Amino acid sequence: MPAPDPYADLRPRAFAIAYQMLGSVGDAEDVVQEALLRLHRARRDGETITAPRAYVSTLVTRLAIDQLRSARARRERYVGEWLPEPLAAEPSPGEHAETADALSLAVLVLLETLTPRQRAAFLLREVFQYPYTDVAEIIGTDVDTTRHLVARARRHVRERRPRHRATREEQRRLAGRFFAAVQDGDLPALEELLARDVAMHGDGGGRVPALGRPLNGRRPVARVLARTAPLLARAGGLRFHPARINGRPGALTLDARDLLVAVLSLDIADGRIQTIHSIVNPDKLRHLGRVGDLGALIRADDA
Numbered sequence: 001m002p003a004p005d006p007y008a009d010l011r012p013r014a015f016a017i018a019y020q021m022l023g024s025v026g027d028a029e030d031v032v033q034e035a036l037l038r039l040h041r042a043r044r045d046g047e048t049i050t051a052p053r054a055y056v057s058t059l060v061t062r063l064a065i066d067q068l069r070s071a072r073a074r075r076e077r078y079v080g081e082w083l084p085e086p087l088a089a090e091p092s093p094g095e096h097a098e099t100a101d102a103l104s105l106a107v108l109v110l111l112e113t114l115t116p117r118q119r120a121a122f123l124l125r126e127v128f129q130y131p132y133t134d135v136a137e138i139i140g141t142d143v144d145t146t147r148h149l150v151a152r153a154r155r156h157v158r159e160r161r162p163r164h165r166a167t168r169e170e171q172r173r174l175a176g177r178f179f180a181a182v183q184d185g186d187l188p189a190l191e192e193l194l195a196r197d198v199a200m201h202g203d204g205g206g207r208v209p210a211l212g213r214p215l216n217g218r219r220p221v222a223r224v225l226a227r228t229a230p231l232l233a234r235a236g237g238l239r240f241h242p243a244r245i246n247g248r249p250g251a252l253t254l255d256a257r258d259l260l261v262a263v264l265s266l267d268i269a270d271g272r273i274q275t276i277h278s279i280v281n282p283d284k285l286r287h288l289g290r291v292g293d294l295g296a297l298i299r300a301d302d303a
Contacts, residue, residue: 007036010053013128014060020123021064021116022071023084023108025287031067035059057128058138061120065139068116075112079206081213083277084108085284086263088243088252102127103246105265105277109201110160114153121146122153166268172242175249175266178273179240185230190222195272200224205281208295221276236297240264245277252288259292260285 005011014035018028035056042049049055075082084105101107102123111119120139124130125146130138136146166174174193181189200221204210215221232238237256244250245265253262263285267275282291 007039007056010036010039010056013053014056017057017060017123017128018064019087020102020108020111020127021061021119022068023112024071025085025087027067027071028064031060031063034063054134057124057130061124061138062140065116065120068119072116079204080210081201081203082112082205083201083203083279083284084246085287086245086250086265086277086279088245088263088288101247104248104267105246106248106267106275107157108246109277110157114156117141118149118153121149122157125150126154166271170271171249171266171268174268174271174273175242175251178266179242179251182225182229183233183240185226187222187226190225191218193273194218194222195270195274198273198275200276200278202278203281203284205283207282208280209298210278210280232294232297236261236292236294238297255292255294255297257292259290260288261292261294261297263288 011032014032015028018031019025022028022031038059039049039052039056042055086105087103102111111122114122117139121135124135124138125132132143132146132150135150136143139146139149141149177189178193180186181193196218197216198218198221200211200215202211202215215224229238238253238261240251241254242249243252243263245263248265248267250263250265252260253264255261261282262278262280264279265277266273279285280294282294285291
């Protein structure tokens with residue numbers, strides 16, 4: 001029987017900060033592990049840690065800022081559009097509502113446009129509700145500068161943040177209709193469900209064919225979905241398994257062997273689908289389970 005995790009109560013908050021800073025499950029887990037290791041070493045060396053949660057949050061944030069700075073260079077060389085790694089789980093009931101909103105793929109993509117320090121200040125203050133004095137200490141600046149960083153980030157995010165006014169039940173119903181229409185290749189139904197200015201984003205990372213850049217507009221998006229999904233369903237038995245992806249309606253796309261080949265997430269407002277995120281890069285799906293070979297299915301369909 002494995003020994004109990006002495007830091008189990010610290011991991012959820014630490015991972016939430018790291019993931020929303022980095023958009024990568026693996027990188028976030030590495031940062032959390034390093035922060036907990038440093039906490040363990042400090043205690044072992046006799047240092048008194050009166051507030052371990054604050055101590056770990058500070059370490060995680062600073063490590064994530066450094067990690068994000070180096071990740072930026074790698075993402076500039078990324079093949080195609082870079083999207084965060086998806087989470088197929090809901091935020092815990094105790095988490096602040098703003099935390100759930102900040103987990104969405106659309107918001108995480110938007111946070112990529114902030115500097116690492118702006119991103120940290122915004123998340124700590126606006127999402128995790130840290131006082132300005134604590135945020136300033138964590139990111140290593142003064143309170144006035146911190147207020148300025150948060151204000152600029154807040155304006156930037158609010159101007160571009162997607163609208164989310166659909167209820168949970170409305171999201172579920174519309175998502176169900178959408179995936180049924182995609183599976184059937186029903187072009188008129190898809191056009192009815194999509195917003196006029198809908199945007200579709202894809203991330204294959206050069207590993208799997210995907211959109212090279214965002215596709216915009218109801219008709220182009222509907223045509224791509226209606227054409228490709230039924231072909232892949234026939235070639236590889238692809239089907240959609242409804243799931244909440246980063247707190248939004250979506251689906252895990254499975255092949256005939258129940259292997260995961262894609263994750264789709266929908267942003268819904270005003271009774272229409274506003275944004276679609278499709279992640280097919282297998283490296284970004286492995287944390288969710290066994291991964292299949294979508295590229296092979298696409299090649300088989302083209303043959």
